[in-house]
Amino acid sequence: MQIREEKAERHTLAVIVDNEPGILARIAGLFTARGYNIESLTVSEITLDKAVSRITIVTTASPATLEQIVAQLERLVPVHQVTDLTARGAHVERELALVKVAGSGDHRIEALRLAEVYRARVVDATIASFVFEVTGTIEKIDKFVELMGEVGLVEVARTGIVAIARGAEAA
Amino acid sequence: MTTEKSGADILVEALCDLGVEVVFGYPGGAVLPIYDALFRSQRIKHILVRHEQAATHAAEGYARSTGRPGVVLVTSGPGATNAVTGITDALLDSIPMVVITGQVPTNLIGSDAFQEADTVGITRHCTKHNYLVKDPARLGPVIHEAFHIATSGRPGPVVVDIPKNVQVATAAYGAPGPIQHKTYRPALEADPALIEQVVDMLAAAERPVFYTGGGVINAGPRASELLVELAHLTGAPVTSTLMGLGAYPATGPQWLGMLGMHGTYEANMAMNQADLVVNVGARFDDRVTGRLDAFSPNSRKVHIDIDRSSINKTVRIDLAIVADAGHALADMVRLWREREHPRPDLTDWWQRLEEWRAKKSLSFPESRTEIMPQRAVRALWEATHERAPIITTEVGQHQMWAAQHFGFEAPNKWLTSGGLGTMGYGLPAAIGAQLGNPEALVIDIAGEASIQMNIQELATASQYRLPVKVFILNNEYMGMVRQWQELTYESRYSESYSDSLPDFVKLAEAYGWKGIRIEHPDQLEQGIADMLAYDGPVMVDCMVAKLANCFPMIPSGAAHTDMILQANEVSGTMDDEAKALV
Numbered sequence: 182m183q184i185r186e187e188k189a190e191r192h193t194l195a196v197i198v199d200n201e202p203g204i205l206a207r208i209a210g211l212f213t214a215r216g217y218n219i220e221s222l223t224v225s226e227i228t229l230d231k232a233v234s235r236i237t238i239v240t241t242a243s244p245a246t247l248e249q250i251v252a253q254l255e256r257l258v259p260v261h262q263v264t265d266l267t268a269r270g271a272h273v274e275r276e277l278a279l280v281k282v283a284g285s286g287d288h289r290i291e292a293l294r295l296a297e298v299y300r301a302r303v304v305d306a307t308i309a310s311f312v313f314e315v316t317g318t319i320e321k322i323d324k325f326v327e328l329m330g331e332v333g334l335v336e337v338a339r340t341g342i343v344a345i346a347r348g349a350e351a352a
Numbered sequence: 353m354t355t356e357k358s359g360a361d362i363l364v365e366a367l368c369d370l371g372v373e374v375v376f377g378y379p380g381g382a383v384l385p386i387y388d389a390l391f392r393s394q395r396i397k398h399i400l401v402r403h404e405q406a407a408t409h410a411a412e413g414y415a416r417s418t419g420r421p422g423v424v425l426v427t428s429g430p431g432a433t434n435a436v437t438g439i440t441d442a443l444l445d446s447i448p449m450v451v452i453t454g455q456v457p458t459n460l461i462g463s464d465a466f467q468e469a470d471t472v473g474i475t476r477h478c479t480k481h482n483y484l485v486k487d488p489a490r491l492g493p494v495i496h497e498a499f500h501i502a503t504s505g506r507p508g509p510v511v512v513d514i515p516k517n518v519q520v521a522t523a524a525y526g527a528p529g530p531i532q533h534k535t536y537r538p539a540l541e542a543d544p545a546l547i548e549q550v551v552d553m554l555a556a557a558e559r560p561v562f563y564t565g566g567g568v569i570n571a572g573p574r575a576s577e578l579l580v581e582l583a584h585l586t587g588a589p590v591t592s593t594l595m596g597l598g599a600y601p602a603t604g605p606q607w608l609g610m611l612g613m614h615g616t617y618e619a620n621m622a623m624n625q626a627d628l629v630v631n632v633g634a635r636f637d638d639r640v641t642g643r644l645d646a647f648s649p650n651s652r653k654v655h656i657d658i659d660r661s662s663i664n665k666t667v668r669i670d671l672a673i674v675a676d677a678g679h680a681l682a683d684m685v686r687l688w689r690e691r692e693h694p695r696p697d698l699t700d701w702w703q704r705l706e707e708w709r710a711k712k713s714l715s716f717p718e719s720r721t722e723i724m725p726q727r728a729v730r731a732l733w734e735a736t737h738e739r740a741p742i743i744t745t746e747v748g749q750h751q752m753w754a755a756q757h758f759g760f761e762a763p764n765k766w767l768t769s770g771g772l773g774t775m776g777y778g779l780p781a782a783i784g785a786q787l788g789n790p791e792a793l794v795i796d797i798a799g800e801a802s803i804q805m806n807i808q809e810l811a812t813a814s815q816y817r818l819p820v821k822v823f824i825l826n827n828e829y830m831g832m833v834r835q836w837q838e839l840t841y842e843s844r845y846s847e848s849y850s851d852s853l854p855d856f857v858k859l860a861e862a863y864g865w866k867g868i869r870i871e872h873p874d875q876l877e878q879g880i881a882d883m884l885a886y887d888g889p890v891m892v893d894c895m896v897a898k899l900a901n902c903f904p905m906i907p908s909g910a911a912h913t914d915m916i917l918q919a920n921e922v923s924g925t926m927d928d929e930a931k932a933l934v
Contacts, residue, residue, distance in 0.1 A: 199534060199535055202484070203472060203473075203476065203484075206473070206476060207476055210476055210477050211477070214477045245664065245668075248664055249661065249664070249665055252660045252661035252663070253661050255660065255661075256659065256660070256661050258480070258481040258501060258533075258535060258536045259535055260535060261534075261535050
């Protein structure tokens, strides 16, 4: 017997929530309980009184499942609003990564050169290492990290995606 | 200046302000301040159950039969975890319920203290919403909000976890006005443009069918009246899910019977052949649809549901109306009348429906030597229907026979565990229903296996002098398990025999109930009459045919047209795809 899987596409969701205890567990638990994927999840307060948070979720699902994900998220009591940024149209996605590279000689020079190409900033340096800060799309950061693998990559810390719709309107 | 009260007193006062008359509960260390406040207040009737699971089912029975929320009070740790099954049951069947749980003091949370469990963590996904209240000043507003959330929109269970020190600490309390929640605003009214469309579709349809569910019951008795009116105006037949029975009367001319796995031939064929399905307050559950790609293949589908996440969840919808069933039905009736639509000519459709009805799919082999379980349910109906009894059930064959053979004329008379299928639901639910309806005849149609799952509640009925009746269809098997083993596993009865059964008559008597045993068809009528004549709780042990099975049946994962009507059509094995389905 085969276990069937549906064709999936990657979508970025912006979820505006009341910043109450347990809200992240409520959302993460909804995804596990109903068998949805989370590729990336970021969360932070977005108002001065710290009452509201914005959660950006990157998920991969079939169109029918995506419709369910949005409806199920909206059903949670502390959720203000859910926007499928990918479905809505043009939006900007950014991720930040800190990338530690160690080495000497040519590797060190090549790492700096590549960092310049990728507009990565040096935020820490020793005789034997650099820490680069790089921002961009998932694909750009994936590529940068891959290249650093050739020149002495030690470790990577990534924030996950934040995203916002283009244009004058709020999502 | 308002004087401050303890959290426990605030809770009791808030419950009184919310009109709570009955609480089902069980005391323990972490709720002692609340129990003391209940004792001092004397304004709320507390029903002491014998197990916390039963408190939740009793609250469900109370809620489903009265339309008011059920309230449960249990202690921390095992009190809360024992309540989880009933909380989940209420979530799946959309029953309004508020569960107050005690918790260890805030300074001990997370320390693995005695009787500590992460109640909000455990119940996060089996509640509509839940709260941990750490500040006594928040307790009043949270309780009011909890009732608002439990009872509005799609109803469901809400847990409020209250640490013991919050029950003791003091704060001011004043009843808040109407709740305007920041984020939670369920829409009740349908978009008028969509009502226009569904009325157009109903007027134009050649083979329409109404498929109704528990949402019509939850929308209040008026919604059921409106359904009858709309069915009459449009001439369309009506079928219903297990949860929706009673919304359209079983003696009504357009009633097809229940649909789905154990539904009637005419109901399932109507769904299969319809050109328009109007779903009112049901959710295309897998027990109803059978194989999804063969479900009602040639119809346009309208779905009226208060919960947007129900729409397009399993079945693609042509017209979605997110609204309260009662409001949407009222709008449809009003528009139909305004337009002075004539009743459509559905003669051809009804001719086909009558042909399917003529199959008499609920017929069963009669016996002179054994009591057929279906006959027992019908005899119970004969003897009681004029008193409009409230029927509860456990889960299994007896539940399906009750749904098939006991006709319901009105809503709120049929209490059963549909979504979760919880054995042990029926007796505590009957207790809750009897408390909410002291004058009503309340009967739990049970199986000998299920009844043992909450048998301890016999004592609760005795204590509060509740004249509930338990009618056990005793076939000495977990009958539905045995039936599936016959269908799928060549009758290898793995652990489905009810061995070492108690003597139910003696057991009843031990708890202060009357016990009656019925063993032969000749005793059936008299046994039922004796049960009804007794002014107190009665347990009837009705010995029925041991190997009777529940038909018609659509095997799991089959299409509506692949219905098994009688036992001789049973195959005995299934392929792995079918075996993997629930």
